[in-house]
Amino acid sequence: NWSMSDLSEELIRQLRERIGGGRVILALSGGVDSSVVAMLLHRAVGNRFIPIFVNTGLLRKNEPEEVIRTFDGLGIKIHYVDASERFFKVLDGVEDPEEKRKRIGHTFIDVFYEEAMKLRELYGDVKYLAQGTLYPDVIESKVAERKAGAKIKTHHNVGGLPENLPFEIVEPLRYLFKDEVRALGKVLGLPDSILKRHPFPGPGLAVRIIGPVTREAVVLLQEVDHIFIQELKSWGLYDQVWQAFAVLLPIKTVGVMGDYRTYENVVALRAVTSEDGMTADWAKLPHEFLNHVAKRIVNEVKGVNRVVYDITSKPPATIEWE
Numbered sequence: 001n002w003s004m005s006d007l008s009e010e011l012i013r014q015l016r017e018r019i020g021g022g023r024v025i026l027a028l029s030g031g032v033d034s035s036v037v038a039m040l041l042h043r044a045v046g047n048r049f050i051p052i053f054v055n056t057g058l059l060r061k062n063e064p065e066e067v068i069r070t071f072d073g074l075g076i077k078i079h080y081v082d083a084s085e086r087f088f089k090v091l092d093g094v095e096d097p098e099e100k101r102k103r104i105g106h107t108f109i110d111v112f113y114e115e116a117m118k119l120r121e122l123y124g125d126v127k128y129l130a131q132g133t134l135y136p137d138v139i140e141s142k143v144a145e146r147k148a149g150a151k152i153k154t155h156h157n158v159g160g161l162p163e164n165l166p167f168e169i170v171e172p173l174r175y176l177f178k179d180e181v182r183a184l185g186k187v188l189g190l191p192d193s194i195l196k197r198h199p200f201p202g203p204g205l206a207v208r209i210i211g212p213v214t215r216e217a218v219v220l221l222q223e224v225d226h227i228f229i230q231e232l233k234s235w236g237l238y239d240q241v242w243q244a245f246a247v248l249l250p251i252k253t254v255g256v257m258g259d260y261r262t263y264e265n266v267v268a269l270r271a272v273t274s275e276d277g278m279t280a281d282w283a284k285l286p287h288e289f290l291n292h293v294a295k296r297i298v299n300e301v302k303g304v305n306r307v308v309y310d311i312t313s314k315p316p317a318t319i320e321w322e
């Protein structure tokens, strides 16, 4: 009876054999895929595995700290790089969504590569680069190669690495589907906070701030998003939706607070149900819930005086707004 724990032991054995006495690095985001790879590598080669966490400055509130703490608790020490300044600099004044993606993708690769080369100088035997590529990613990039030119939206975590890297690529999940990866993660002891986490796009909050990205806009959006997610969890709704998040709109609207007229930002809340992200329905969240969340946001986040809820499905809309 071929079980997940047999699979897990077999993958660990293969990794140990392949990497041998060398060292292996990984861009660890705290998402399910890279987290499962991290667990496998840790079990396979212990501290000859070096996970690199790049803080883009575009993550959710407290995310870097939480990822570091979670892995610390699992015995895995993260090599942390704060590159947020650099990301804000390359995004300065950029409005076009694909341009944002392109710049973030390139900057991420540059930062990661520089860090990898530093580690290589420190330890001569950093020979392997692990990636959380899944079977659908393999298929998707094969299809994309075939019809290059007919681009819809670029997803920067797919096939974004430069060619002739001085590392051998290790992809322990390349024959697995997402649900199998989750099951594997469970067997390996990953907590629900990682296994049941909503998907988060590589370009992060940059594609949830319509228009130019600034540090102030990110901080504001992080606060709004945090309230929304916190409330979804406490109302028991978080696990019932595929993804939920807030979007900062580039317009201001008039409001009233006490005796004063306000002229401030609008945020949109988005929550969808979906099987795979390819199609999605807007989530019919209870009105009392939405009411409660909207009140909290307007009361607690300075600079927001209006909250709207997105009621379009995919298609024709996409899940993200950019």
Ligand code: XMP
Pocket (backbone or CB within 6 Å): 101, 153, 154, 155, 156, 157, 199, 200, 201, 202, 203, 243, 277, 278, 314, 317, 318, 319, 320, 321, 322
């Ligand atoms: P859309 O907006 O295309 O999103 O309906 C479908 C799923 O993909 C995620 N997404 C991205 N993930 N890089 C990523 O890694 C990206 O550039 C990107 N754009 C969208 C989105 O969050 C949803 O889960």
